[in-house]
Amino acid sequence: MSGPQRVKFYQTGTFTVGNRLLDVSVRSVQSDRSRNNSLNSGHRACQGCGEALGARYALDAAMRAVNGKLVVANATGCLEVFSTPYPESSWRVAWLHSLFANAAAVGTGMAAAMRVKGRHDVRVIAQGGDGGTVDIGFACLSGMFERNDDVLYICYDNEAYMNTGVQRSSATPAAARTATTPAVGDQPGNVFGQGKNVPLIAMAHGIPYVATASVCDLRDLEYKVEKAMGFHGARYLHVHVPCPLGWGCDTGDTLKVARLAAESGLFPIFEAEYGEITGRRAIRKRVPVDDYLRMQSRFAHLFKGRGDPARVAMIQAIADRNIRRFGLVSEGAPA
Amino acid sequence: MNKPFAITLDVGTSLVNKTGSWRTERPVYVDRLPPCNNACPAGENIQQWLYLAEEGNYEQAWREIVKHNPMPACMGRVCYHPCEDFCNRARLDTAVSIHSVERFLGDLAIRNNWRVKPDAPSTGRHVLVVGAGPSGLSAAYHLARMGHRVTIYEAGPWAGGMMRFGIPKYRLPRDVLDAEIRRITDLGVTIKLNHKVADLDQTMRSEKFDAVFLAVGAHLAKRAYIPAGDAGKILDALQLLRGVEAGDQPLLGRRVLIYGGGNTAMDVARSAKRLGASEAIVVYRRTREKMPAHDFEVREAEEEGVMFKWLSTIKAESEGKFTVEKMKLDDKGKPQPTGEFETMEADSCVLALGQDVDLSFLSRVTGLTITDGVVEVGPDMMTGRRGVFAGGDMVPAERTVTVAIGHGKKAARYIDAFLRDTTYTPASKHEVAKFENLNTWYYTDAPATVQPALDAARRISNFEEVVGGLDESNALFEARRCLSCGNCFECDNCFGVCPDNAVIKLGPGKRFEFNYDYCKGCGMCSTECPCGAIRMEPETI
Numbered sequence: 001m002s003g004p005q006r007v008k009f010y011q012t013g014t015f016t017v018g019n020r021l022l023d024v025s026v027r028s029v030q031s032d033r034s035r036n037n038s039l040n041s042g043h044r045a046c047q048g049c050g051e052a053l054g055a056r057y058a059l060d061a062a063m064r065a066v067n068g069k070l071v072v073a074n075a076t077g078c079l080e081v082f083s084t085p086y087p088e089s090s091w092r093v094a095w096l097h098s099l100f101a102n103a104a105a106v107g108t109g110m111a112a113a114m115r116v117k118g119r120h121d122v123r124v125i126a127q128g129g130d131g132g133t134v135d136i137g138f139a140c141l142s143g144m145f146e147r148n149d150d151v152l153y154i155c156y157d158n159e160a161y162m163n164t165g166v167q168r169s170s171a172t173p174a175a176a177r178t179a180t181t182p183a184v185g186d187q188p189g190n191v192f193g194q195g196k197n198v199p200l201i202a203m204a205h206g207i208p209y210v211a212t213a214s215v216c217d218l219r220d221l222e223y224k225v226e227k228a229m230g231f232h233g234a235r236y237l238h239v240h241v242p243c244p245l246g247w248g249c250d251t252g253d254t255l256k257v258a259r260l261a262a263e264s265g266l267f268p269i270f271e272a273e274y275g276e277i278t279g280r281r282a283i284r285k286r287v288p289v290d291d292y293l294r295m296q297s298r299f300a301h302l303f304k305g306r307g308d309p310a311r312v313a314m315i316q317a318i319a320d321r322n323i324r325r326f327g328l329v330s331e332g333a334p335a
Numbered sequence: 336m337n338k339p340f341a342i343t344l345d346v347g348t349s350l351v352n353k354t355g356s357w358r359t360e361r362p363v364y365v366d367r368l369p370p371c372n373n374a375c376p377a378g379e380n381i382q383q384w385l386y387l388a389e390e391g392n393y394e395q396a397w398r399e400i401v402k403h404n405p406m407p408a409c410m411g412r413v414c415y416h417p418c419e420d421f422c423n424r425a426r427l428d429t430a431v432s433i434h435s436v437e438r439f440l441g442d443l444a445i446r447n448n449w450r451v452k453p454d455a456p457s458t459g460r461h462v463l464v465v466g467a468g469p470s471g472l473s474a475a476y477h478l479a480r481m482g483h484r485v486t487i488y489e490a491g492p493w494a495g496g497m498m499r500f501g502i503p504k505y506r507l508p509r510d511v512l513d514a515e516i517r518r519i520t521d522l523g524v525t526i527k528l529n530h531k532v533a534d535l536d537q538t539m540r541s542e543k544f545d546a547v548f549l550a551v552g553a554h555l556a557k558r559a560y561i562p563a564g565d566a567g568k569i570l571d572a573l574q575l576l577r578g579v580e581a582g583d584q585p586l587l588g589r590r591v592l593i594y595g596g597g598n599t600a601m602d603v604a605r606s607a608k609r610l611g612a613s614e615a616i617v618v619y620r621r622t623r624e625k626m627p628a629h630d631f632e633v634r635e636a637e638e639e640g641v642m643f644k645w646l647s648t649i650k651a652e653s654e655g656k657f658t659v660e661k662m663k664l665d666d667k668g669k670p671q672p673t674g675e676f677e678t679m680e681a682d683s684c685v686l687a688l689g690q691d692v693d694l695s696f697l698s699r700v701t702g703l704t705i706t707d708g709v710v711e712v713g714p715d716m717m718t719g720r721r722g723v724f725a726g727g728d729m730v731p732a733e734r735t736v737t738v739a740i741g742h743g744k745k746a747a748r749y750i751d752a753f754l755r756d757t758t759y760t761p762a763s764k765h766e767v768a769k770f771e772n773l774n775t776w777y778y779t780d781a782p783a784t785v786q787p788a789l790d791a792a793r794r795i796s797n798f799e800e801v802v803g804g805l806d807e808s809n810a811l812f813e814a815r816r817c818l819s820c821g822n823c824f825e826c827d828n829c830f831g832v833c834p835d836n837a838v839i840k841l842g843p844g845k846r847f848e849f850n851y852d853y854c855k856g857c858g859m860c861s862t863e864c865p866c867g868a869i870r871m872e873p874e875t876i
Contacts, residue, residue, distance in 0.1 A: 015777045016865060018827025020843065021389060021815065030831035033840045041836045041853035042349030047357065048857035053834040069340075083349070090349040094340060218831060244857075252858025252871070255832060259776065285776075 017218055029061045029222050036063040036092055043090035044082040048251030050241035050258060051079055051129065051156045054215045058154055058239060059093055059125070061225035066123045070094065071110050075103035075128025075137055078163040078243075079156060103128045104140040107151035115150075123229060127154040130171035131161045134198045141198075141236075145205035148233040152225075155198065155236070158243035166246040170196040173266070174318070175311055176298045178246070183301040192314060202236040203275050211271035214240040216258035220281055224271060240267045248297025260292035265319035268326040283328045289316045354835060358856035360871045362829075362849055367768035367821025367867060371418035371433060376733075377404045377473075377741040381418055381433055382822060388436060388814035394449060396814075397440045401451055404740055405476040406469070406515040408445055409498060411438025412507050412802070414737045415629050423770045423820050429783040431816045432805075439810040445514045451522060455482035460754045463488065463544040465532050465696075468496020469736045470550035470727030472516065473743025474750070475524045478548075481751045485524045488538075490531035496552050497728070498736060500577045501599065503606050504798040535700050535723075546722045546750050549697075549710070550743065553690035553728035559594070561684075563652040572603045572687035579606055579798075588682020590614045592657060594649050595687030596621065601632040603685050604641040608795045616642045616681070618649055620662050620670045635801065638791040646670065649684065656680055692729045706731070716746035717753075724750055768821025772867025777826070781816055784809040823847070823868040829860035 018031030029035055038059035045052040063070055071094045074080050080097055083090040098106040107126030114122045126144075128137060133155040144151055160178050161167040168178045168190055175189040183189050202210045208231040213221040221239065228235045242257045244250065249257050261267040262281070266289060269281035290312060293299040302308045323329055369382040379400060387396035400407045411434050422430035443449075460483050464471045467489035475485040493499055494516050498507060520526055532538050539547060556571035563569055570585070572595070578585045591612040593604045596619035607615040617636075619626060622645050626633065637643075644659070648670075651658040657679045662670040691708050702720035704711040709731050716724045726742030728734045752759035787803035794801050805813060823846050830838045830847055837854035838847050861869040 015779070016826035016828050017831025018825070020825050028827075028831070031827040033842070037836050039836075040349060041850070042352040042354060043835070044349075044352065044354070045834060047855040048859055049834045053832065056834070056836070084346075087347045088349040088352060089346040250858070252862040254834075254857075254859055255863055 015219075028219055029064050030057060030218055036060045036068070038063060038091065038093045039083060040090045040092055042088070044085065045078070046243075046245050046251070048244045048254045049078075049082075050215050050243060050254045051158055052082070053254070054156050054221075054239045054241040055079055055127070057215065057218060057221050058127075058225050058237070061222040062123075062125060062152070062229055063093065065226045065229040066121075069122045071114070071122060071124055072096065073098050073103050073106040073110055073124070073126040075126075075132030076100035077129035077132045077161075078158070079127065079129060081163050100128075100132050101136045102140050103132060103137055104144040104151065104153055107153065108144050108147070108149040111150045124151045125154060126151050127156065129162070130155060130157040130159060131169045133157075134171050134196055135169050138198075142201075142205070145202055145207050145234045145236070148207060150232050150234070152228050152235040152237060155238045156241045157238055158241050158246060160243070160246050162243045162246045171198075174315060175302060175308075177301065178298070188301045189299070192311075199236065199238045199270075199272075202238075203272050203277075205234070206275040207234040207236065208232070209235040209271070209273055210238075211236075212238045212240070212267070212269050214258045214262050214267060214269060215242070216240075216255045216262055217269065217281065220269065227271075246298070248300070249295050253295060257292065257295055260287055260295065263287050264289045264292045265323040265328055266292060266315070268322040268328055270326050277326070280326050280328055282330045283323070286323075286329065289319050353852045354855050355837075355850075355852045358851075358854060359874050360856045360858065361851065361854065361874050362856070362858065362861050362869050363872055364823065364847065364849075364868055365821075365870045366765050366823075367772065368765040369768055369820045369822065370421035370423060371431075373764075373767050374417040374421040375741075376417065376735065376738040377410070378744060379403045379418075382817060382819060384440070385431070385433070385436065385814045385817040386819065386824060388440065388811070389817070391811065393440055393443055394447075397444045397449060398451075400437065400440060401444075403744060404737075405451075405473055405519055406441070406740065407437050408441025408511045409469075409507060409515055410737060410740065411435065411441050412511070412800075413498065413502055415735060417737075423768070423773060424778075424816060424818055426770050427775055427778060427818075428780055431818075432783045432786070432813050435784070435786050435805050436810050436814050439805045439807075441515070442511070442804055445511065450518065451480065453482050453522065454480050457484070458482045458754065460484065460545045461486070461543065462750060462754075463539065463542070463547040464550065465535070465547065466490075466496060466550040466552055466727070467494035467516075467526050467528075468550055468552045468727060468739060469498055470552075470739035470743045470746075471496070471548065472519055472524075473740040474548045474550065474724075474726065474747045475743075476519045476522060477744050477747030478750060479519075479522045479524050481747065483751070483754065486542075486544075487524060487526045488530040488532050489526060489528050490551075492528055494526050494528065496550075497554075497739075500554070500573065500580055501602070502736075503576065503579065503602050503609075505605070505609070505794065505801045506602070508800050532696050535696060545754055546724065548743075548746050548750060549718070549723065549725040549729060550727040550739070551693065551696075551729055552739075553692045553734065555691040555693050556686065557688040557691060559649070559686060559688055561649055561652055564654055568652060568655070568681075568683045570683065570685055572599045572685055573690065575603055575685055576606065579610070584610060586683075587612050587685070590681045591616070592649065592679065592681045592684040593617045593687055594684060595619065595689070596626040596628055597687060597689065598628045598632055599689075600687035601628045601636045601641075603687050605636050605639055605795070606798075607685070608639055608641065609798055614642065615640075616644055616679070618644045618647050618659065618679075620646065620648045621664065621668075622646060625664075625668060635788075639795045640791075644679075648672070650676070652684065655682065657684060690728070690734075694729075715749040715759075716742065717749065722753065765821070768867055773818060773820060774863060774865050774867075775818075777828070777863075777865035778818060781812075783816070784813045819866045821867055823864075824866060826865060828863050828865060829869060832859050832863045834859070 174192040177183040181190040384399040419430040727739040
């Protein structure tokens with residue numbers, strides 16, 4: 001990966017959040033005692049919420065990158081509901097609630113307003129969950145990309161409508177059990193559809209910057225947010241954020257699940273500029289998809305009784321294709 | 336309207352919502368005992384001095400070592416480092432080369448002339464230490480740091496004990512040994528050489544010692560009865576090693592048999608090669624797997640051309656011909672004679688069959704219990720006689736330099752309590768940090784630095800030190816390979832991964848605290864802690 005500085009031979013490499021052996025200037029935003037805590041304590045996200053963590057990671061990094069000159073539009077969804085039951089707010093950024101469908105359009109408007117007011121120093125982020133991004137807000141998002149509006153859109157992807165009770169979205173993976181794709185019948189769980197890879201769709205708009213990231217790799221995520229804030233025009237960041245409640249994993253295992261998604265190849269982490277892939281996060285310790293699936297009760301039906309090896313193999317094929325397609329295993333790559 | 340940038344609505348903060356009430360389990364910071372510390376016979380806080388060395392605080396790191404062990408430069412060379420056998424890093428790639436970092440720090444201390452001072456004011460009490468080997472030196476050093484006056488009586492012409500007479504120069508150069516002994520005498524310890532204690536009671540009475548620590552070691556070579564035509568061809572290991580130390584060139588001849596399978600046998604075989612023997616053959620009654628010598632010593636001996644004859648005992652000698660009986664291992668792994676004999680020609684044979692303690696000077700001391708040739712001591716290192724303590728090779732324990740150093744420290748603490756009329760209670764130990772407690776994802780893979788070893792062909796021609804030291808860059812690298820098992824090393828993971836900002840970072844060296852007002856008890860901090868320093872405990876209602 002071209003991004004984060006690689007420091008060899010330190011006790012823990014750069015995989016930990018902080019590293020007292022590193023120079024302060026190259027430490028992560030999250031290791032800083034005076035980080036912004038953009039999403040503050042007291043929010044009502046479930047225990048071990050990946051989205052709450054991902055939002056703090058991303059916005060803290062953005063706040064540092066633009067010296068606090070940031071406004072945020074937020075789509076309806078978990079992130080909005082758990083952070084702002086009026087009159088409480090967990091946000092320590094200038095934050096605007098919008099509808100489920102139009103966060104990207106509101107972001108466009110905010111950017112236009114700042115331009116009109118001559119506030120060229122103020123930057124705009126629009127954010128939402130996968131439902132508000134890949135389904136309901138998709139038209140507004142595509143419009144924002146096509147017009148190349150000066151907005152960074154961040155999607156926190158937890159692979160279903162979690163706030164309303166775990167219903168399927170078009171980001172829900174094949175075979176996953178949700179409230180609307182129950183584990184019944186001869187093809188239990190979500191269908192093996194065509195998939196909807198919004199980062200690739202964003203790239204197809206040729207916008208300046210598109211990247212995927214995961215809460216399991218903080219340094220990569222921070223690097224991408226900082227890099228995105230260095231561009232003007234439309235940018236898209238897609239962050240993988242496990243939901244212990246909806247996925248049926250232990251609340252303490254959020255990052256472990258996210259890590260297995262990345263290390264199995266199911267969630268490819270890469271970045272692209274103007275429609276071309278420019279970097280990928282190499283898999284460090286490749287694992288079979290089994291390891292990832294078995295940790296989550298939404299896939300339990302794949303392993304019950306004699307199991308469903310055929311469909312597990314189909315999921316493995318998806319991971320293998322990602323690895324091939326995005327070049328996630330590089331020969332002789334440093335660990 | 337005086338509001339922050341872009342804020343229009345009056346809102347309250349979510350900080351009023353104390354989500355800590357959701358919790359059913361709470362994370363707590365714990366300290367676990369690192370396996371290296373647990374295995375160290377000298378009781379060093381290895382993890383702590385590696386931690387200091389990682390940041391380049393070499394002097395502080397060295398001072399941490401010498402809290403427990405006065406001789407890091409020697410120890411980094413001759414200790415068999417059980418710490419590394421238990422190092423959790425071995426399950427990831429290879430164990431941290433703890434001994435080489437210790438040696439680096441010890442050598443640096445000698446080069447920079449770092450000193451220690453007594454930590455307590457003078458007590459006016461006077462302690463006699465009998466024997467200036469590792470155990471005696473260690474006890475003397477610690478007692479001196481505690482403010483006591485210490486005099487060591489050493490029967491031989493030099494201090495160092497087995498470190499000088501048992502360990503060849505190619506493993507422990509004498510200038511290093513001398514420098515570390517000098518540091519102890521500079522602390523105020525008096526060493527009287529060529530002072531054999533003939534009658535302990537009388538010495539204690541006439542010179543008014545308040546306590547005594549016995550550490551005379553085991554210097555009597557065990558013999559095997561071998562009917563020999565020419566007794567001059569058979570000598571014992573200590574005789575040989577002592578002779579080499581005194582500058583003699585014992586006439587071993589071209590072909591030398593070494594009888595025994597311990598570390599001393601390896602030392603003798605390798606010394607014999609250096610003394611000009613073209614063939615050094617170790618004769619041992621069991622197999623390589625059963626051999627008590629440490630593997631690296633056997634390996635280095637093999638590299639230097641030492642040969643081995645397994646499953647064999649020497650029965651007799653006549654005119655340079657040694658009769659050897661073949662052995663075989665029985666069901667219990669014990670060697671049994673087979674009645675098959677063969678003859679081996681050799682110019683000499685060195686017996687390396689272990690050592691006994693010379694206890695003659697204790698014959699008139701009452702109250703001591705002697706079992707199997709060693710002096711019994713209690714958990715406080717005191718013998719049956721009040722005020723008389725003992726340690727090192729003369730008490731029942733594994734006979735290594737590091738065990739002896741540890742005995743010296745332990746005895747010093749109990750002697751100090753005895754002299755002050757208090758009791759010394761060792762701190763209780765934490766549970767050992769297991770590999771399973773770690774989240775090893777966070778550690779970078781990195782194999783151990785290999786210390787430069789002298790080219791085998793060159794090293795057998797002289798007594799130069801065989802294993803070289805690390806330089807600063809690779810010593811630092813090696814120290815940084817420590818996983819810090821079981822103890823927070825401030826990686827900020829808990830602080831970073833908490834979705835509720837419920838971890839408070841207290842600043843360098845001060846670690847972290849949980850904010851239980853907001854901690855929901857999800858357990859992410861515990862799962863993601865690399866070193867296993869956070870435990871989830873059920874919440875009490």
